Amino acid sequence: MIEFKNVSKNYDGFQAVSNLSFQLHKGEILSLIGQNGAGKSTTFHMLLDFIKPSNGQIHRNNNLNIGYMPEERGLYLKESIKSQMIYFASLHGMKRVEALEKLKIWMEKLNVVGDIEDKVESLSKGNAQKVQLIACLMFNPDLLILDEPFSGLDPVNADLLIKAVLEAKKSGTMIIFSTHNMENVEKLSDYVVMLSHGKTVLKGTLKDIYNQFGRSKLDIVGYNNLQRFKGMNGIKDLAITSENSAQLTLNDVSFGKYIFDEVTKDGYIPVFNQHYPTLDEIFKEKVKESEK
Amino acid sequence: MNFKMKQLLAVARHEFFNQIKSFSYWILVFIPLIIITALFRYANLTIDFHNSDFINMVWGLSIPILTFLFCFIYVGMIANSVARDKTSKLSEMLMSIVDAKEQINGKMLGIYMLLSCQIIFYIIFIFCLSKIMHNNFLFIFISHVKIGLIVYSILALFVSLFIFLAMTVQFACFITDTSQISSATMPPMFLMMEIFVMSLLYYAPGMNEVNGLLLMIYFTCLFPPVGSMLTPPLMASGNISYLFAYSTLIIQLIIIYILYIKSIHVFKYGLLSNKKKNIFIEGFKFR
Numbered sequence: 001m002i003e004f005k006n007v008s009k010n011y012d013g014f015q016a017v018s019n020l021s022f023q024l025h026k027g028e029i030l031s032l033i034g035q036n037g038a039g040k041s042t043t044f045h046m047l048l049d050f051i052k053p054s055n056g057q058i059h060r061n062n063n064l065n066i067g068y069m070p071e072e073r074g075l076y077l078k079e080s081i082k083s084q085m086i087y088f089a090s091l092h093g094m095k096r097v098e099a100l101e102k103l104k105i106w107m108e109k110l111n112v113v114g115d116i117e118d119k120v121e122s123l124s125k126g127n128a129q130k131v132q133l134i135a136c137l138m139f140n141p142d143l144l145i146l147d148e149p150f151s152g153l154d155p156v157n158a159d160l161l162i163k164a165v166l167e168a169k170k171s172g173t174m175i176i177f178s179t180h181n182m183e184n185v186e187k188l189s190d191y192v193v194m195l196s197h198g199k200t201v202l203k204g205t206l207k208d209i210y211n212q213f214g215r216s217k218l219d220i221v222g223y224n225n226l227q228r229f230k231g232m233n234g235i236k237d238l239a240i241t242s243e244n245s246a247q248l249t250l251n252d253v254s255f256g257k258y259i260f261d262e263v264t265k266d267g268y269i270p271v272f273n274q275h276y277p278t279l280d281e282i283f284k285e286k287v288k289e290s291e292k
Numbered sequence: 293m294n295f296k297m298k299q300l301l302a303v304a305r306h307e308f309f310n311q312i313k314s315f316s317y318w319i320l321v322f323i324p325l326i327i328i329t330a331l332f333r334y335a336n337l338t339i340d341f342h343n344s345d346f347i348n349m350v351w352g353l354s355i356p357i358l359t360f361l362f363c364f365i366y367v368g369m370i371a372n373s374v375a376r377d378k379t380s381k382l383s384e385m386l387m388s389i390v391d392a393k394e395q396i397n398g399k400m401l402g403i404y405m406l407l408s409c410q411i412i413f414y415i416i417f418i419f420c421l422s423k424i425m426h427n428n429f430l431f432i433f434i435s436h437v438k439i440g441l442i443v444y445s446i447l448a449l450f451v452s453l454f455i456f457l458a459m460t461v462q463f464a465c466f467i468t469d470t471s472q473i474s475s476a477t478m479p480p481m482f483l484m485m486e487i488f489v490m491s492l493l494y495y496a497p498g499m500n501e502v503n504g505l506l507l508m509i510y511f512t513c514l515f516p517p518v519g520s521m522l523t524p525p526l527m528a529s530g531n532i533s534y535l536f537a538y539s540t541l542i543i544q545l546i547i548i549y550i551l552y553i554k555s556i557h558v559f560k561y562g563l564l565s566n567k568k569k570n571i572f573i574e575g576f577k578f579r
Contacts, residue, residue: 048387050387050388050564068384068385068388068389069385070381070384070385072381074380074382079310145388
């Protein structure tokens with residue numbers, strides 16, 4: 001298990017991370033969300049023991065086998081895939097034969113275009129990124145840390161990465177990753193920590209977070225008299241997107257029933273969808289709040 | 293074998309095979325061979341092997357030259373190696389797997405493996421050359437040098453190389469692009485050249501009669517890498533005793549250990565720093 005207990009980090013008066021607390025257990029995925037400079041990489045660096053926290057405690061087993069993919073991707077360009085993967089594997093204590101076997105399996109699984117004897121400089125950016133991911137995954141890490149793993153990947157390769165991460169989760173790996181892509185957070189995370197300027201603005205399971213906000217979003221399509229909802233007390237925001245469709249943000253979730261009754265008075269409407277805000281919307285709202 | 297030792301050996305192996313496959317390594321290995329071959333072919337080899345002063349003088353002059361040569365080759369090599377990790381943007385990833393200490397030790401062990409390989413290669417080459425040219429002068433010459441001096445000279449060579457490598461690592465870890473490699477090797481190279489010139493100057497006529505200078509040299513012999521480069525010629529000329537020389541080596545090793553601990557700390561800090569910084573200032577900074 002990994003535990004951050006009220007962890008803070010200051011750099012010459014600048015607060016990079018403030019009072020961060022979370023727990024991560026075997027087979028769980030935690031995502032760190034935040035803008036650039038929110039403190040995600042600093043959190044990873046503290047977890048990896050590159051830097052010491054100014055305050056608080058980090059509990060983790062020192063003998064954890066860690067797979068880390070930093071935000072700045074890199075490989076030895078002049079070396080072949082085989083030679084550097086064998087090198088990384090040997091640093092993890094894996095034998096050469098086993099490493100070669102796993103490398104071939106992972107290259108097939110992640111659909112890397114190229115041969116193991118190819119030099120990294122001959123690979124495309126996406127393929128090189130996949131090779132780096134293999135370097136983190138092939139030795140079955142206990143803890144996998146991925147800093148912006150989806151940046152630079154097309155949707156097909158992003159899906160391959162998601163599959164690989166979920167497979168690692170199944171085998172009991174603790175996974176922590178940062179991303180700006182909320183769709184992937186929804187697909188992967190068990191637990192979410194949202195940071196803004198180093199402060200935790202939101203944390204919990206996806207279910208908890210959605211429940212906290214409730215079904216406060218409402219999409220209406222096919223109702224012509226949308227202007228009548230303007231200025232109503234129960235409505236926080238009304239965005240009319242076309243002549244007969246609008247997106248509403250409700251102050252009170254129960255107000256949705258009133259609107260439903262109103263818009264269906266005249267009969268059928270094709271779309272009335274009262275739903276949870278997306279993580280993206282929650283994120284933007286929380287960032288706005290924290291900047292006030 | 294424990295896990296850390298396995299990691300250290302993996303780094304050393306990677307370093308060794310990477311360098312041994314490089315063209316530049318073999319160029320640097322082959323250049324002295326041309327000089328050795330020319331020596332066998334053209335030098336006047338009527339050496340008086342019974343003149344121990346002459347033997348000592350030649351040995352005393354050769355050791356700083358050899359130390360300079362080996363340090364010159366391997367300082368550049370380790371700077372390149374650290375720069376490769378940094379410019380390949382792999383330092384963070386490597387640091388998450390291997391401690392800075394194992395990385396430094398592994399790289400240095402790799403360098404020592406290359407050095408050993410180079411020395412063995414030279415011995416085989418000289419042996420073959422002696423057979424082909426029917427000239428055994430080099431082996432006869434070495435057989436006339438005192439064994440205590442040979443052992444000390446080899447130890448001093450390893451100590452000199454160690455301190456120059458540790459020093460280079462401290463500068464090289466702040467490299468952010470390959471154009472800075474030469475800047476990282478400059479401070480150890482300057483120091484190396486200065487000590488090299490000092491050790492040659494010592495043989496200038498009349499220099500060994502200046503007592504004040506000798507006293508100063510005795511004092512500086514305690515500090516690595518000055519001591520490790522100066523003591524072999526001083527020993528060869530009989531100006532310092534074996535006991536004094538070996539005692540300075542022990543003191544030097546203690547100082548080296550302190551500097552080495554500092555260099556691990558600086559190496560870790562430097563590898564994780566991505567900002568472009570002045571290599572000279574960062575390398576000399578006390579952390």
